[in-house]
Amino acid sequence: MKYIKQFLIILAFSFTGELLKLILPFPIPASIYGMALLFTALITGVVKYSDVKDAGLFLIEIMPVMFIPAGVGLVTSWVNLKPILIPVSIITVVTIITVMLSTGWISQIIIRRTKK
Known part of the structure; x- marks a missing residue:
């Protein structure tokens, strides 16, 4: 259940980045918006590191697999x-x-x- 909660937090920021991409006229990828929002939330303490740590580590571990399609x-x-x-x-x-x-x-x- 912990992993699902952490993934949902990360996905919420990614989705917010997608919404910002649709709203704002800048040529910035949605993933950058999402990462910037998550970074800001981590710095300000809105989201604690422990709230996304395990899911983030898992995503980093499987990142090489994401280069296969490219x-x-x-x-x-x-x-x-x-x-x-x-x-x-x-x-x-x-x-x-x-x-x-x-x-x-x-x-x-x-x-x-x-x-x-």
Whole structure:
């Protein structure tokens, strides 16, 4: 029963995110709205961490399974992806390196400022 309650809490925030997506004219995915709402509720104490902990851990454990449909989609779209594979690969590598460097630099700046 505990898991059902926790899943229902998470689903309620996801559903609220879907409603916000319909109402608000911004190009933001509904899942982002839902996660932001749940994060805000956790920070403010409206929802306690223990109220969603076990269901959240379960969802994180099964997350790799959720990538299977995306992988299958890539395999079935190989004909369309083949001509642009090199540019997409270069863009992906450059983006990964850029994100890693900027995250590292920002983290170092924050760590240095908190030590002072």
